[in-house]
Amino acid sequence: MRETRRSASATHVSGSVNEVLRRPLTAALTLVAVTSAALVVTTASVALRIARNVVTPPRRRIDDVVVRAVDLDAGTVVLSRTADTIVPGRYSLWFDSGRGHARITEIIAVDESSVTRRVHSVQRGDLTRATRARWAGWWHLTxxxxxxxxxxxxxxxxxxxxxxxxxxxxxxxxxxxxxxxxxxxxxxxxxxxxxxxxxxxxxxxxxxxxxxxxxxxxxxxxxxxxxxxxxxxxxxxxxxxxxxxxxxxxxxxxxxxxxxxxxxxxxxxxxxxxxxxxxxxxxxxxxxxxxxxxxxxxxxxxxxxxxxxxxxxxxxxxxxxxxxxxxxxxxxxxxxxxxxxxxxxxxxxxxxxxxxxxxxxxxxxxxxxxxxxxxxxxxxxxxxxxxxxxxxxxxxxxxxxxxxxxxxx
Structure with missing residues (x-):
């Protein structure tokens, strides 16, 4: 009788231990499943946004060039240094969300963060008020x-x-x-x-x-x-x-x-x-x-x-x-x-x-x-x-x- 009670007690203890071990394991597996599902959802969401961007005509272009200084008397503009703005040649500078346009030519000076270039002419807008702009390959507008x-x-x-x-x-x-x-x-x-x-x-x-x-x-x-x-x-x-x-x-x-x-x-x-x-x-x-x-x-x-x-x-x-x-x-x-x-x-x-x-x-x-x-x-x-x-x-x-x-x- 005593042995039977001890055996039952041991079974109870063993079951309790198993339950204690099972709970965190179940929680961990649930967390992994939830995390994996969230990752899949996130991946799909980001992928969908990218796919849409590929085929959707943009409503506006991003002004990703910083206009640091403008001196029209000297005919110069100081811009943030980018892979495009440091290339020699003649280019377009769109500013004021595309409402303004200037023609930019030779490089005068370059440092680690900026480039100074010659302003050939301003076709539209007030370049002196610009703070951000967009670099482009156009030269002629019409x-x-x-x-x-x-x-x-x-x-x-x-x-x-x-x-x-x-x-x-x-x-x-x-x-x-x-x-x-x-x-x-x-x-x-x-x-x-x-x-x-x-x-x-x-x-x-x-x-x-x-x-x-x-x-x-x-x-x-x-x-x-x-x-x-x-x-x-x-x-x-x-x-x-x-x-x-x-x-x-x-x-x-x-x-x-x-x-x-x-x-x-x-x-x-x-x-x-x-x-x-x-x-x-x-x-x-x-x-x-x-x-x-x-x-x-x-x-x-x-x-x-x-x-x-x-x-x-x-x-x-x-x-x-x-x-x-x-x-x-x-x-x-x-x-x-x-x-x-x-x-x-x-x-x-x-x-x-x-x-x-x-x-x-x-x-x-x-x-x-x-x-x-x-x-x-x-x-x-x-x-x-x-x-x-x-x-x-x-x-x-x-x-x-x-x-x-x-x-x-």
């Missing part, structure tokens, strides 16, 4: 800055009329160049290229496209990264043909390069395009987005989740798209065999935004049609700003060498 005659025309696209600038060649010609700007900017980006093409005898058409702030918006109001925008370029080609163009060169800047590449591989009017010029182009979006994620310090799981959401039918509604992004369709390195026309690619090795390895890979895949002009130091879409003589010389020489401009018999 065709009027080129002191050339131009006309504002409308391109009929499938979603409405998109405004464009037409700058006719000095002499009658049937050679046209269509400029396609990049992400989060407007058609003014291509004005830098007008003079060199005009000297070569081209009429220039600088177009807008869906969701860029000038052209009509699509139903979802989102960038398709080239997958839909190319249709608006096709409409511009149709307009040029109606106006007498027989040979068309397409020039794309940054995301405009991705749009151009989609157009020449998908349009029924691709046969009219005799050559392509790409400046700092996106030729493979996955490369670009991975590069930008790494530069931003994003963990690989967040990056991959964002890419997965962009490519997912199920997540398209969350991202704001009517359809997922077909990254394989947008990868022109993998589809390089489809390229049929001569192509000049201009890219800076230290682009800083769109890595040049895509352009290098494209040139390696199709050396028979792709000519790669590699710059250093120049940064993203600012090759002309950094070295206009070399940039215009490269474009001019390449245009002169094109057999595709020979008149048909």
């Amino acid at each position: 065709p009027s800055d080129l002191e050339l005659g131009f006309s504002e025309v409308g391109i009929m696209t499938p979603i409405g009329v998109a405004p464009a600038w037409r700058i006719d060649a000095a002499d009658t010609t049937d050679d046209w160049v269509i400029q396609v700007h990049g992400r989060a900017v407007t058609r003014a980006e291509g004005l830098r290229a007008v003079p060199v093409f005009r000297r070569a005898g081209f009429t220039s058409l600088l177009i807008s496209y869906r969701n860029d702030g000038d052209a009509p918006a699509s139903l979802d109001g989102r960038y398709a990264l080239g997958a839909d925008e190319w249709v608006d370029v096709e409409s511009a080609i149709a307009y040029a043909v109606e106006q007498g163009a027989r040979r068309v060169v397409l020039m794309g800047w940054s995301m405009g390069g991705a749009i151009v590449l989609q157009c020449i591989t998908r349009s029924s009017l691709a046969h009219v395009v005799t050559a392509v010029v790409l400046e700092s182009p996106v030729v493979d979006w996955v490369r670009v987005l991975r590069f930008q994620a790494a530069a931003a310090g994003l963990p690989a799981p967040v990056r991959d989740a964002a890419l997965g959401m962009l490519a997912s039918h199920r997540a398209a509604r969350w991202v704001g798209h009517t359809a997922p992004v077909d990254f394989a369709r947008l990868d022109l390195v993998a589809r390089a065999a489809e390229l049929q026309v001569p192509m000049l690619v201009l890219h800076s090795i230290d682009d800083g935004f769109v890595p040049s390895d895509g352009s290098v890979a494209l040139a390696a895949a199709r050396p028979d049609v792709v000519t790669l002009e590699h710059f250093t130091v120049a940064r993203h879409t600012k090759l002309w700003n950094y070295d206009p003589s070399r940039w215009e010389g490269a474009v001019s020489s390449w245009l002169d060498s094109l057999e595709t401009r020979q008149r048909p018999n």
